[in-house]
Amino acid sequence: MLKRKSQEYLQKYPKVCLFLDYDGTLTKIRKLPELAVLDKNMREILTKLKNNKKYYLGIISGRELQDVKGLVKLNGLYYSGNHGLEIRGKGINFTHEATEKTVFLLDELASKLSENLKDTQAFIEHKGFSLSLHYRNALDEKLVSEIFHQTFDAFETTSLQLFQGKKVFEIRPKVNWHKGKAIAKLFNILDLHSNLGIIFIGDDRTDEDGFKFVNSLNGLSIHVGKGKNTAARYCLKDTNAVKDFLAFLAKWSYS
């Protein structure tokens, strides 16, 4: 059904933004973030998509921009990191202004958390403009959650906000900005002739804002998973299904 719908969609729009989340979408979720590397086949497909004039290819990740760029290892596409706080690519070099005053706060919070959580095997990922506390490997998830909340609540949090993902707490600047806004910003820059299509694929709660924006344009919003509790209109069951779908898209030519 998704392929048939995509066929119609690709016929309707000569040029399409193809925006993809990274973890859980292009790679399986790994115990440690650095182990989530692209397999050879997926990178070949992304290279084909990048070289296909039908698409503007973008990776829209919660990771730090340099981190996700280093994992994808492809130039000439769009990258958005830190849930949209940073966006780079041809014609855009954007860092959200809210990051200026929170950078030092996040440093301070990161060191407090690592001190308080040192015996729990929870893992703090400092992403420059945001922090992630991964507790996938923790022996006692409840304890991690308790210590985390105690530490966070005692902190000066008026300019920081908390989000929850899959076995991860995310702390970001308190600003009305997210993947959906980043996708909208990028789309509006690229949409020079107002006949641009959009496809976004993601797997986690933080992708929901992206799905909503795509829905507002009647684009193809695609959830990786069972398609439950999501605003996405379509679903692909796992990263292998994503790969198969992307290979299908890569065969299209610009028309």
Ligand SMILES: [Mg+2]
């Ligand atoms: Mg993801």
